[in-house]
Every structure is written in C-alpha cells, then in structure tokens.
Amino acid sequence: MAEQAPLRAGRREWLGLAILALPTLLLALTMTSLNLAIPHISADLNPSSTQLLWIIDIYGFLIAGALITMGSLGDRYGRRRLLLIGSVFFATASVVGAFSTSPTMLIVMRAVLGLSGATLMPSTLSLLSTMFRDKTQRALAISLWMSVFMGGAALGPLAGGALLERFWWGAVFLMGAPVMVLLVVAGPFLLPESTTSDTGRIDLVSVGLSLAGILSTVYGLKQVAGHGFGAAAAAYMVAGVLICAVFLRRQGRLERPLLDLSIFRERAYTTPIAAVAVAMIMNGGINFFLMQYLQTVRDLSPLQAGLCTLPPTVVSMTGSMLVPKLTQNVRPGFVIGPAFLLTAAGFLVLSTVHAETSVFVVVAALVVMAVGFGPAMALCTALALGSVPTEKSGAASATSETSTELGMSLGIAFLGSLGMFVYRDRIRELSPSGLPQASLEKASNTVGAAFTEADRLPDQLGDGLLSAASRAFVSGLRVDAIVGSVGMTCVGIAVMYLLRKVPPLSADSEKNAEDTPERPAVEHRTQSVSGGTE
CATH class of the missing domain: 4.10.860 (DNA Excision Repair, Uvrb; Chain A)
Structure with missing residues (x-):
C-alpha cells in the first residue's frame, strides 16, 4: 500500500542523507584524481595516444549520455534499487579496472564506471526529494550533499597524489570499492524505495x-x-x-x-537549471585556464595548485550551508541573483591578473567567486527539484545533471577555444625576433609546449619565448575572465527578474504543512531495520 512520507524529515532521513553523500563523494574523488594517475598508467600499460584519450574521456561521455535514461529508469523501477545496482557495478568495475592488464581492458572498465556512475547522481538527488518533502529541510539537505561533492573535488588531487606516492596507479580506482560496499550494506535499511506507478514500458x-x-x-x-x-x-x-x-x-x-517535457513549463524549474548550465559554462572555461596558469606560468607543483583550491572550496561549502537561513524570509531569486553577481565580481578580479601577479591575489579572487557560487548552485538545485512532482524527480534530477555536464563541456570547448585563440594570436605578436618558425609553431599549440620548447633554445631566445608565452597565456585567461564576468552578471540579473515572484522556502513549507497535496502516483516505502515495510 502506498504511504505518504511525513512532511518533516526525522532521524532516519538524516542518516540516509549521510549514506547518499557517499556516492557523491566518490564521484568527485574519481573525477579529480584520475589525471594524476595518467603518467603511471601510460608507463605501465603503454596505451596509444587514441587509447589514452578514451581512457580519460569515455567515463564522462557515458555519464552524460546515460543520465536521462537512468533517471527515467529510477522513476519507473525504483530509485533506491537503481542506486544499489549501480553501486554494485561501480564497485566491481573499480576493482577490476584497478588490476587492468591492457589499455582495452581499462577502457571497458571505465565505460562500465561511466554507465554505473550515471545511476548515482540522479538517484541520490531524487531520493533526497522523496525523503525531504519540507522545502527548507530539502534546501539544507541538498546544501550538505553539494558540500560533500565540493569537498571531494578538492580532496581528490590530494588523496590521489598521496596514494600514488606509495602505491601503484590502481589504488586510485580502489578508493571506490569500500565506499560502495558501505552504501550497499546500509542503503536498504536507511533509504526509502519510491517508484512512479503506471509508467508503462520504457x-x-x-x-x-x-x-x-x-x-x-x-x-x-x-x-x-x-x-x-x-x-x-x-x-x-x-x-x-x-x-x-x-x-x-x-x-x-x-x-x-522517457523525459516528461511538462517539467519545463514550470519557471521555478527551468530558470535555475538554465542558470546552472550557464554558470558551469563560465566556470568550466576559467578552470581550464587557471590550473595551467598556476602550474605553468606560476610554476607551482600539482600539489601546490591543488592546495590553492582549498580556501575557495571551504568558503563555498560554508556558503552552501547558509542557504536555508538565507531563504527563510527572502525570495530565492533575490539570493541566487546577488550570489551570481558576487561570482561575477570574482571573475572581474581575475581579469586583472598578469604573469607576475601574486598567487594570493588569484586565490582571493577564487574565494570571492566561491562565496557566491556555492550558495547559488545549492539553491538552484534545491529550487528546481522542489518545483516538480516527486514522481518526476528522477527525470528532473537527471536533466539537472545533464545540464551541468553539458555546461562544463561547453565551457571547456568554447571558452577554452576562445582563450587559446587569443593565446596563439598574442604569442606570435610577442615572440622575440629571430625565433625559428618551427619553434613558434610548437609554442603556439599550448603554453606547456612553449615552455618545453624554450628549454631547448639558447638562453636569450628561450627567455624571450618564456616571457611571450606567459604574457600571451595570461591574455587568454583575462579574456575568459571578462566573458565570465559578463555572463555571470547577465545570469544574476535574469534570475532576479524571472524568479521575482517565487516565495521564500519557509513560506512555501508552511503552505505545504497546512495543505499537503496527495500524490498517489508515487509509491513510497521505507524499510525498517529488520527489513520489513513500515
């Protein structure tokens, strides 16, 4: 028999949130630690350049491609069931992938990781919607969930680097196994099962x-x-x-x-999803340049560059935790909009950097960006998921994650290309006279190639090329930062206008408490510790 979940979440729901944070933490760690292992994988498995690209890319390709399908499967056949099945496959592929003996074997395991990873994010988000029906509590739960993701993204390079100093490259993959085992063991006792009845065949x-x-x-x-x-x-x-x-x-x-287009008729869903996509475009473009700037132009080690991301990550996590307080008496649009404007201010500070700018200035700019970015992203996610019926939460969560994936890819592709266009144009203009054409062509490909080529040249030409490459690369970074500032400003203003009538979350929660709508299409079952149905 279908049972309506209580409006206010209790102890079991908050313990369930801790379990749902596990796959989020793991995905973040996996995404940010693999790049450190690539040199070790190359030395051990000796992949071709094409195989190496597939090892890196196929995971993200299949996550992006399968999200909508997996979200719909969760709505139809059970969100908890899909999460647990995906976790088993993820853990198995992690272990097998860690002991791969050939590039092809590793590519196949990365593909399985991508497909199973696509079950995790929409399942966790849709289960949060099911477990936390009070919108103020849901905003806090999603803020905690996002904080764990941000923390995992920041810790990934540090954890991966520590493992690679002591173990072989497969240790990076093995991080996932214990996390998934804990999820599979504890999930059936703490997480509710919810499905949408009468959905028909897929x-x-x-x-x-x-x-x-x-x-x-x-x-x-x-x-x-x-x-x-x-x-x-x-x-x-x-x-x-x-x-x-x-x-x-x-x-x-x-x-x-497979995807109910009616969810896009709700402005409170469509607006934050679009805002997140644009924000990820701007963020992806600038991050593509920042890590290269810190490691190449500023000559920081990967560990030092990773440490530079810790202060903004901590600030972003802290800001995300303030979302429920901020939205108790203030309309969400008037929190999200100014938060994005603050992010735009951080971009504007980055647009002033040059090759000799102190790293502390760069970190300060990232902190300013993070103060706005974390709360804005958490509130956009909470607002979007809270605006659709629970029975459609899987598809809504998957669409949200797809917009994030596509936004990041668009940012790297288009803003990355724009910055590199500026770099190539400027390095030709700034390069010292007498530089061989072949060296100039190599240096024009990437800033890393320019620094490598400079080491092979006589001192005077090499120093001139280093200076030209640094200044040219910073020019590209500054152009991307300006575009990011303009883009985030436009998003902030648009959000304030489009969401101006959406009430504060606390007001919406009080309304729901007085008159909670029944949703018989959703079957919601919570397993007791003994395994029975409450």
Missing part, C-alpha cells in the same frame, strides 16, 4: 536517441576543446543537436515519455 527508441544525441554533442565539444573548431567537430555537434531535436519531438508525442 521506450527503447527514445533511449537510443537520447544516448546518440548527447554522446554526439559531447564528443564534438571535446574535439573542439582538444583540437580547435573544425569540420569533424561541427559535424558531430550538428548531428547531436538534430538527434536531440528528434528526441524532444518524440517525447512530446508519447503517452509515457
């Missing part, structure tokens, strides 16, 4: 269109980021957009679609 044509459209788009964006804009990249992106258009058209005609 439309396999829609699944194929979703995968093909998003994979093609993301692959094209990756081509732009890695090799610049060309005919092949354009063809993949155009094909992806067309396939996605066919997918959306089909969803509008199906009685039981």
Whole structure:
C-alpha cells in the first residue's frame, strides 16, 4: 500500500542523507584524481595516444549520455534499487579496472564506471526529494550533499597524489570499492524505495536517441576543446543537436515519455537549471585556464595548485550551508541573483591578473567567486527539484545533471577555444625576433609546449619565448575572465527578474504543512531495520 512520507524529515532521513553523500563523494574523488594517475598508467600499460584519450574521456561521455535514461529508469523501477545496482557495478568495475592488464581492458572498465556512475547522481538527488518533502529541510539537505561533492573535488588531487606516492596507479580506482560496499550494506535499511506507478514500458527508441544525441554533442565539444573548431567537430555537434531535436519531438508525442517535457513549463524549474548550465559554462572555461596558469606560468607543483583550491572550496561549502537561513524570509531569486553577481565580481578580479601577479591575489579572487557560487548552485538545485512532482524527480534530477555536464563541456570547448585563440594570436605578436618558425609553431599549440620548447633554445631566445608565452597565456585567461564576468552578471540579473515572484522556502513549507497535496502516483516505502515495510 502506498504511504505518504511525513512532511518533516526525522532521524532516519538524516542518516540516509549521510549514506547518499557517499556516492557523491566518490564521484568527485574519481573525477579529480584520475589525471594524476595518467603518467603511471601510460608507463605501465603503454596505451596509444587514441587509447589514452578514451581512457580519460569515455567515463564522462557515458555519464552524460546515460543520465536521462537512468533517471527515467529510477522513476519507473525504483530509485533506491537503481542506486544499489549501480553501486554494485561501480564497485566491481573499480576493482577490476584497478588490476587492468591492457589499455582495452581499462577502457571497458571505465565505460562500465561511466554507465554505473550515471545511476548515482540522479538517484541520490531524487531520493533526497522523496525523503525531504519540507522545502527548507530539502534546501539544507541538498546544501550538505553539494558540500560533500565540493569537498571531494578538492580532496581528490590530494588523496590521489598521496596514494600514488606509495602505491601503484590502481589504488586510485580502489578508493571506490569500500565506499560502495558501505552504501550497499546500509542503503536498504536507511533509504526509502519510491517508484512512479503506471509508467508503462520504457521506450527503447527514445533511449537510443537520447544516448546518440548527447554522446554526439559531447564528443564534438571535446574535439573542439582538444583540437580547435573544425569540420569533424561541427559535424558531430550538428548531428547531436538534430538527434536531440528528434528526441524532444518524440517525447512530446508519447503517452509515457522517457523525459516528461511538462517539467519545463514550470519557471521555478527551468530558470535555475538554465542558470546552472550557464554558470558551469563560465566556470568550466576559467578552470581550464587557471590550473595551467598556476602550474605553468606560476610554476607551482600539482600539489601546490591543488592546495590553492582549498580556501575557495571551504568558503563555498560554508556558503552552501547558509542557504536555508538565507531563504527563510527572502525570495530565492533575490539570493541566487546577488550570489551570481558576487561570482561575477570574482571573475572581474581575475581579469586583472598578469604573469607576475601574486598567487594570493588569484586565490582571493577564487574565494570571492566561491562565496557566491556555492550558495547559488545549492539553491538552484534545491529550487528546481522542489518545483516538480516527486514522481518526476528522477527525470528532473537527471536533466539537472545533464545540464551541468553539458555546461562544463561547453565551457571547456568554447571558452577554452576562445582563450587559446587569443593565446596563439598574442604569442606570435610577442615572440622575440629571430625565433625559428618551427619553434613558434610548437609554442603556439599550448603554453606547456612553449615552455618545453624554450628549454631547448639558447638562453636569450628561450627567455624571450618564456616571457611571450606567459604574457600571451595570461591574455587568454583575462579574456575568459571578462566573458565570465559578463555572463555571470547577465545570469544574476535574469534570475532576479524571472524568479521575482517565487516565495521564500519557509513560506512555501508552511503552505505545504497546512495543505499537503496527495500524490498517489508515487509509491513510497521505507524499510525498517529488520527489513520489513513500515
């Protein structure tokens, strides 16, 4: 028998939140620690350049491509069930991948990790929507959830570096196994099961269109980021957009679609999702340049560069925790909008850096950005998920995560390409006279290649090329920072206007407490410790 969850969450729900934070922490650690292991993987497995690219990229490709499908599967067949099944596959692929004996084997395991990873994020978010029906509590829960993700992203390089100093590269993969085992053991006792009844069979044509459209788009964006804009990249992106258009058209005609387009009619859902996508575009573009700036231009080690991200991460996590307090008596739009404007101010500070700027100035700019970015992202997620019916939370969560993935890819591809265009133009202008054309061509590819080439040249030419490369790269960074500042300013103003009528979360919670709507389409079951149904 379907049972309506209580409006106010209790001890079990908060313990369940701790369990749901585990896969979030793991995904963040996995995403940020692998790059450190790449040199060790290359030395041990000797992959070709193409195989190495697939080892790095296939994980993100399949996560992005499968999110919508996995979110819909969770709505139909059980969000907890999908989370636990995905966790088992993730743990298994992590262990097998750690002991890979060939590049092909590792690529296959990374693909399995991507597919199983796509079950985790939408499942955790949709379960949060089910467990925390009071919107103020939901905002706090999502803030905690996002804080764990941010903490994992910051700790990933540090944890990965520590493991690689003492163990082989597979240790980076093994981080996931114990976390997933704990989730699988504790999940059935602390997490509720919820499904959407009467959803019918899943439309396999829609699944194929979703995968093909998003994979093609993301692959094209990756081509732009890695090799610049060309005919092949354009063809993949155009094909992806067309396939996605066919997918959306089909969803509008199906009685039981894979993605219910009605969720986009709600401004309180669409606006924060769009804001997150744009924010991730700006953030992805600047991060692409910042890590290179710190390690190449400022000559920091990977560990030192990673440590530079800790202060903004701590600030962002702290700011996210303040979201429920900020939105008790203030409309969400008037919290999100100013927060994005504060992020824009941080971008503006970054637009003033030069090759000799103190690292402390850069960290200070990142802290200013983080003060606004963390709360804005947490509140956007909470507001979006709180604006759709619980029975559609899986698809809504998956769409939210897809916009984040695509936003990050777009940022790296387009703003990364814009910054590199400025870099290539400026290095040709600033390079010392007498520099061999072959050296200039190599230096124009990346700032890292420029520094490598400078070491091979006579002192005077080498020093001139180093100076030119640093100044040219900073020019690209500054252009991206200016674009980011303008973009975040526009987002902040748009959010304040579009969400001006959305009430404070506490007011909405009080309304729900007085008149809680029944949603019989959602079957909500909570397992007791003994395994029975309450």
